[in-house]
Amino acid sequence: MFCRFVSIVFQSVAKIELSLGATPTRHESAQSNGSICCMAIPGDEFVQHTVKAQTVFQGVGLHSGKPVRIVVHPASAETGIWFRRTDVTDRDPMVPALWHVVEQTPLCTRLVNASGVAVSTVEHLMAALAGCGIQNALIDIDAEEVPILDGSALPFMDGLTRTGLRKLSAPVRAIRVLKPVTVEDGQSRATLSPSDVMRIDFHIDFVDAAIGRQDKSLVMNNGTFARELCDSRTFCRQADVDMMRRNGLGLGGEPGVNAVVFDGDNVLCPGGLRHADEPVRHKMLDALGDLALAGGPVLGHYTGIRAGHSMTNALLRKLFATPGAARMVTCDDTTMANLPGFGLHRGEIPRVA
Ligand SMILES: [Zn+2]
Numbered sequence: 001m002f003c004r005f006v007s008i009v010f011q012s013v014a015k016i017e018l019s020l021g022a023t024p025t026r027h028e029s030a031q032s033n034g035s036i037c038c039m040a041i042p043g044d045e046f047v048q049h050t051v052k053a054q055t056v057f058q059g060v061g062l063h064s065g066k067p068v069r070i071v072v073h074p075a076s077a078e079t080g081i082w083f084r085r086t087d088v089t090d091r092d093p094m095v096p097a098l099w100h101v102v103e104q105t106p107l108c109t110r111l112v113n114a115s116g117v118a119v120s121t122v123e124h125l126m127a128a129l130a131g132c133g134i135q136n137a138l139i140d141i142d143a144e145e146v147p148i149l150d151g152s153a154l155p156f157m158d159g160l161t162r163t164g165l166r167k168l169s170a171p172v173r174a175i176r177v178l179k180p181v182t183v184e185d186g187q188s189r190a191t192l193s194p195s196d197v198m199r200i201d202f203h204i205d206f207v208d209a210a211i212g213r214q215d216k217s218l219v220m221n222n223g224t225f226a227r228e229l230c231d232s233r234t235f236c237r238q239a240d241v242d243m244m245r246r247n248g249l250g251l252g253g254e255p256g257v258n259a260v261v262f263d264g265d266n267v268l269c270p271g272g273l274r275h276a277d278e279p280v281r282h283k284m285l286d287a288l289g290d291l292a293l294a295g296g297p298v299l300g301h302y303t304g305i306r307a308g309h310s311m312t313n314a315l316l317r318k319l320f321a322t323p324g325a326a327r328m329v330t331c332d333d334t335t336m337a338n339l340p341g342f343g344l345h346r347g348e349i350p351r352v353a
Contacts, residue, residue: 046336048172050074050136052164057156059147062121062234062258063108063244065251068143070125072160075136077170080295081129083111083119086142091115097126099293099316107249109290109309120145123309124234127289128156130297131225133341134165135172151233151258153285154350157226161346172331174339177300179325183314188306190315195301197221197338202284202304208237209265214280222343225288231274231350232281238263274352287312288340294319296328297339 055072075082081097092115095101103112110120125146129137131153149155180193201217218224236244236253238261244250255261256270260278267273275281283304290312291298304312319326329335336342 046172046331046333048077048135048168048170049133049165049341050076050079050168051134051160052166055159055163057147057149057159059149059258060252061143061145062148062151062252063249064143064145066143066145068141068145068147070142070146071140072163073138073140074166075138077136077168079136079138081126081135081137081139081292083122083139083141085117085119085144086140088117091117093117095119097122097293098295099313099320102293102313104310104313106308106310107244109293109313111293118144121148122146122293123286123289124148124151124153125156125289126292127225127285128153128160128230130288130292130340131157131230132160132165132344133172133339134160135296136168148234148252148258150352151260152231152282153225153229153289154231154352157230157349161344161349172297172336172339173328174297174299174331174335175294175326176329177298177319177326179322181315181318181322181325183311183318185311188308188311189303190305190307190311191301191303192298192315192319193301193303195299197301198297198299198340199301200284200287200304201302202280202287202307204280204283204306206237206262206279208262210262210267211235211237211279214277216277216280216284218284219338220288220340221338223345223348225285225340226344226349229281229285229288231352232278232285233258233260233274234282235260235262235279237261238268274350283307291316297341299329299335299338300326 051072051074058069060067083095085093095111095113101111103110108121109123110118112118177192177194182191198220203215205213253259255268261268287304290309294316
């Protein structure tokens with residue numbers, strides 16, 4: 001099993017590097033700046049990381065309503081992020097967290113391997129891994145859907161940073177955007193453009209007055225994800241809740257517990273919002289999680305206008321299908337400082353009641 005796992009991993013990594021024309025260069029380390037990645041051992045934080053020890057999360061699936069337990073295990077350098085369905089015994093249980101196995105679904109990000117084994121609602125966990133700068137992990141999961149927890153990435157960030165990170169002896173490789181690519185669908189649009197920093201811009205415009213029009217732009221370095229985005233919860237409109245329930249979805253959703261529900265000018269959420277613009281912040285969280293399926297941190301400028309999970313995945317597919325649009329680069333200190341996960345301090349992760 002282990003040999004098979006390693007084989008699959010390296011086939012996958014090789015495939016990505018081949019498709020991007022990657023030319024890894026020699027890694028150079030740099031001095032510590034006191035971030036969570038390097039508090040224990042100063043220096044060379046520009047290497048890949050995994051978790052220091054097993055980290056467990058338990059809850060219910062937002063759509064299935066079923067109980068689920070996940071265990072994030074340490075993994076070696078160049079492994080990437082993999083899910084392993086521990087409840088599946090008759091087919092290949094390994095599901096890579098990569099863009100090319102995303103199945104188009106409107107309400108969440110769902111990964112499906114060649115044997116038809118799926119893991120769904122991965123986006124908040126993937127955002128937390130990216131926000132912590134974790135490039136390698138094996139995630140055991142005993143059901144199909146990642147637990148929704150409080151609807152944000154905050155519990156994942158809290159658990160992963162409490163466990164801490166382990167440095168690995170390989171440089172981080174990022175996917176640098178070289179040419180602008182855009183996907184559009186009606187009034188929705190998503191773009192990736194060249195940039196020396198990872199930036200996410202987002203615009204949403206809902207008829208519900210309680211959401212309305214919201215715009216936000218953030219550079220994702222220096223712990224921005226932890227401070228600004230990780231605690232923003234998933235949200236929907238009451239009309240969407242009714243539709244989902246009719247279709248057997250959203251069964252684990254509880255307003256105020258793991259989701260914010262808007263109905264016209266009302267916010268159906270005991271305790272209120274965590275941020276006045278919590279919806280657009282959550283859309284940015286989702287975008288980071290979906291971009292984390294690129295196979296490495298994306299060094300570029302993402303702009304989302306009413307975009308969703310499917311559109312961000314379509315954008316990655318177009319990026320990798322467009323000759324010369326992206327290249328895998330080995331990160332030096334300057335590049336690393338412009339990526340999520342760099343400069344993260346555990347004390348900056350919000351505390352909520
Ligand atoms: Zn979300």
